[in-house]
Amino acid sequence: MVPxxxxxxxxPLTHRGEGDxxxxxxxxxLTAGVHLQIGEKTWLGIGVGxxxxxxxxxxxxxxxxxxxxx
Numbered sequence: 378m379v380p381x382x383x384x385x386x387x388x389p390l391t392h393r394g395e396g397d398x399x400x401x402x403x404x405x406x407l408t409a410g411v412h413l414q415i416g417e418k419t420w421l422g423i424g425v426g427x428x429x430x431x432x433x434x435x436x437x438x439x440x441x442x443x444x445x446x447x
Contacts, residue, residue: 379412381424405430410440420444 385406410424422442428434 378414381408381410381412381422383408383426402432403430404428404432404434408440418446 385408387404387406389402406426406428408424408426410422412420412422414420420443422440422444424440426438426440427436
């Protein structure tokens, strides 16, 4: 079991004016989760994320992944 924590900073390089949509503004997102090893070749990842700056582009998001090595 591997706990994870991530900080994502999204900064658009262009279109930074007042008339641009909210999705083109600076934002900071926090994500926390865990990766679980299932057997010798499979990893399951689950997590949850949220935006911590305004405008809030979303409240909560769920993340999931499965990695199978062959």
